[in-house]
Amino acid sequence: MRLPSISSLLCLAGLVALPVNAYDDPNIKSIPLRTHSLSPPYLDSDFQSRWFDFGGDTVIRADKYVRLTADRPSQQGWIASRVPLTATNWQIELEFEIHGSGNLHGDGFALWLTKERATQGPVFGSTDKFEGLGIFFDTYKNNRPGVSFPYVMAMMGDGKTTYDQAHDGKANELAGCSARGLRSAPVPTKARLTYFQDKSLSLELQYKSEDSWTECFNLSAEDSNIAIPSVAYLGLSAETGELSDNHDIVSLKAENLYSLNRGNNNKGKTTEDQSKNRGRSAPRPVKEKSSWSWFLLKTVLFFAVIVGGYFGWTVYRTKARSSRF
Numbered sequence: 001m002r003l004p005s006i007s008s009l010l011c012l013a014g015l016v017a018l019p020v021n022a023y024d025d026p027n028i029k030s031i032p033l034r035t036h037s038l039s040p041p042y043l044d045s046d047f048q049s050r051w052f053d054f055g056g057d058t059v060i061r062a063d064k065y066v067r068l069t070a071d072r073p074s075q076q077g078w079i080a081s082r083v084p085l086t087a088t089n090w091q092i093e094l095e096f097e098i099h100g101s102g103n104l105h106g107d108g109f110a111l112w113l114t115k116e117r118a119t120q121g122p123v124f125g126s127t128d129k130f131e132g133l134g135i136f137f138d139t140y141k142n143n144r145p146g147v148s149f150p151y152v153m154a155m156m157g158d159g160k161t162t163y164d165q166a167h168d169g170k171a172n173e174l175a176g177c178s179a180r181g182l183r184s185a186p187v188p189t190k191a192r193l194t195y196f197q198d199k200s201l202s203l204e205l206q207y208k209s210e211d212s213w214t215e216c217f218n219l220s221a222e223d224s225n226i227a228i229p230s231v232a233y234l235g236l237s238a239e240t241g242e243l244s245d246n247h248d249i250v251s252l253k254a255e256n257l258y259s260l261n262r263g264n265n266n267k268g269k270t271t272e273d274q275s276k277n278r279g280r281s282a283p284r285p286v287k288e289k290s291s292w293s294w295f296l297l298k299t300v301l302f303f304a305v306i307v308g309g310y311f312g313w314t315v316y317r318t319k320a321r322s323s324r325f
């Protein structure tokens, strides 16, 4: 009963904006979350942002970026959503640029989905002992033998645990990867974080070539604690110490994900049946129905335009004629 209403909603959304399909799986539809997205000019006419606020050393240049820190020592800056991200399944795509002069750089920036909001502190410019998820883009190696930097890692904070600053978060690491070339990359650098509640949390990076994503990690709820607090704010922060870099956010795009493949149809079946169904590539009736109604709508609109155009033209011709006499 729930699925048809979602698919008709999607049709409606498709009327206003073109249907988006950020996620590769054709059975997954996405709806943009304006409340958690950022793009130029970032600010409205009052130099405010309706959905985000920012502080510390953050500077916004309307045509270019949200600069969390400039390439100067001892900077801290942040930007945070005003409302929590309450979607069950979502994808966040971030475009950023880390660059600076000199030979040594630091310290990096972080993406947050935490209960805390807009609280400055020592962990990449944000508060320690946070509750929720932190993704750290760490550009300076303090002490982590055998690991090449920049290093990207996830930490799930419980509100009590301190970030292992001395060892670049080694004690807290949920998952991570080295990303040599993330700084000053020749292509736009991006990170894409995908969350399916009680299922998976994955991070992909783009920095080697355009439109090519590299998997950083893909965790399943069975093996790791990936439970993000149900009330979590989306934030970004960065910090420089003795060493520095520009940490620029170019855009942030959040989307709510809906699976068209999952319904009440699976009720009563065994888990094995369900996983078999999930793996099936054939589209389910719901999907067909939604594309059918979309087609019907387009056809009706097409004829409406033709009839309207003909009617308008007739009226115009009649008027033109009568004005001649």
Ligand SMILES: *[C@@H]1O[C@H](CO)[C@@H](O)[C@H](O)[C@H]1NC(C)=O
Pocket (backbone or CB within 6 Å): 194, 200, 202, 204, 215, 218, 219
């Ligand atoms: C993560 O792994 C799951 C299960 O193997 C898979 O379905 C999903 O597509 C993967 N996610 C990404 C972004 O690669």
